[in-house]
Amino acid sequence: MGEEVLEKNNGLKKWWTMLRPHTLTASFVPVTLGTAIALPVGDLSIPLFLAMLIASMLIQIATNLFNEYFDFKRGLDTSESVGIGGSIVRDGVKPKTILRLAYILCGIAMLIGVYICIESSWWIAAAGSVCILTGYLYSAGPYPIAYTPFGELTSGLFMGMFIIWISFFIQTETLTAGCILISIPIGILVGGINMANNIRDLDGDKKKGRRTLPVLLGRPNAINVLAVLFAFSYLWIIGLMLFRVESAWLLVVFASLPKAIQATKLFRGKTKAIQLMPAMKATAQMQTLFGLCLSLGLVLDHLI
Numbered sequence: 001m002g003e004e005v006l007e008k009n010n011g012l013k014k015w016w017t018m019l020r021p022h023t024l025t026a027s028f029v030p031v032t033l034g035t036a037i038a039l040p041v042g043d044l045s046i047p048l049f050l051a052m053l054i055a056s057m058l059i060q061i062a063t064n065l066f067n068e069y070f071d072f073k074r075g076l077d078t079s080e081s082v083g084i085g086g087s088i089v090r091d092g093v094k095p096k097t098i099l100r101l102a103y104i105l106c107g108i109a110m111l112i113g114v115y116i117c118i119e120s121s122w123w124i125a126a127a128g129s130v131c132i133l134t135g136y137l138y139s140a141g142p143y144p145i146a147y148t149p150f151g152e153l154t155s156g157l158f159m160g161m162f163i164i165w166i167s168f169f170i171q172t173e174t175l176t177a178g179c180i181l182i183s184i185p186i187g188i189l190v191g192g193i194n195m196a197n198n199i200r201d202l203d204g205d206k207k208k209g210r211r212t213l214p215v216l217l218g219r220p221n222a223i224n225v226l227a228v229l230f231a232f233s234y235l236w237i238i239g240l241m242l243f244r245v246e247s248a249w250l251l252v253v254f255a256s257l258p259k260a261i262q263a264t265k266l267f268r269g270k271t272k273a274i275q276l277m278p279a280m281k282a283t284a285q286m287q288t289l290f291g292l293c294l295s296l297g298l299v300l301d302h303l304i
Helices: 011-018 025-037 046-073 095-119 123-137 151-172 177-200 202-207 213-217 219-242 248-267 273-303
Strands: none
Touching (some): 025 177, 046 095, 046 151, 095 123, 151 177, 177 213, 219 248, 219 273
16 A cells, blocks of 8 residues: 555645644634533623634634744654644745734734723733733744643643633633533543644654653553543543532533544554544544533523
8 A cells, every 4th residue: 555645735725724623623612611601600791702712713723823833943844744734844835924824813812802801801811811822832932832741731721721711701700610620621622632633743753852741651551541531521520410510411421422432442553643633533523522512511501
C-alpha cells in the first residue's frame, strides 16, 4: 500500500480549513452549558449569550491560527505533516496573513467583550484577557505551553471551565459551587481533545523535542489515561446526582457513551498520524455530544 497524503485545499475550502471549524465545539459547548446552568437563577439575556458565543469562537480560531503560525516558524509543520492545520505548508497561505488574521480576530473579540462588560461586569475584562493571553502563549513566547506537559490542563481550564464560568456569570452576576462542579467534566473533555491531538502527533513531537504529556507517558499509557478521563467524566455526573447536587436528568449524558467507546477503540493498535485522525474526530464528537446532552438535561430539569 502507498503512503496516504493530504491534498492541497484551494479557494474557499482553503480558508474554511484554516479556521479548523471542527475544533470550535471546544468553545461552543462551554458557552451553551454555562448558559444552561444559569436557567434556574433568572431570565437569560439572548444578546449576551450570542455575544459570548461569538467572542469565544473568535478566540478559539485565533488560538488555532497562532498555533499554525508559530509551529511553522519553528519548523514543526512541513508539507508532509498530518494534522488539522497546513494552511501555510500545503495551501500556500502567507504566514503574515495567518498572524494578522489572528490579531484581528482577537481585536474583534475584545470589542465584543466591551459590550459584554457594559451589560454585566467589568471583571469580565480581566477574565477575557486571561483567556486571550493564554491562547497566544499556548504556541507563542520563549516557552510555549503546547511544548510542555501542561497543554491539556491549560486548555481544559481556560477554554473549558473558565468559559463556562464566564458564560454563567454574565447571566447571573454570581458564581456558584454548582456551576463549578458541573464545569469539571467539560474541562476534562476539552483537555481530552488536546490530548487526542498530542497522541496523534506523538512521534513528530518527540523528534522535534516537544515534551507533551503523551510524549512523557508513551502512546499506550496516554491512550489509557484518555480512556480514564472519559470514564471519570461519566462517573462525575453520577456523583452529582447521588449527592443531590443535580437531578437524574443529567444522566442523559450517557447517550454520548458509545462515542466515547468508539474513540477509545479507534486509538488502540494504531501509530501512524493519518490512521489516528478518525480517533481525534471521534474524541471531539464525544465532547460535543456530552456537553450538549448535559445542557439538555439541565434544560429539562428546569422545564419539567
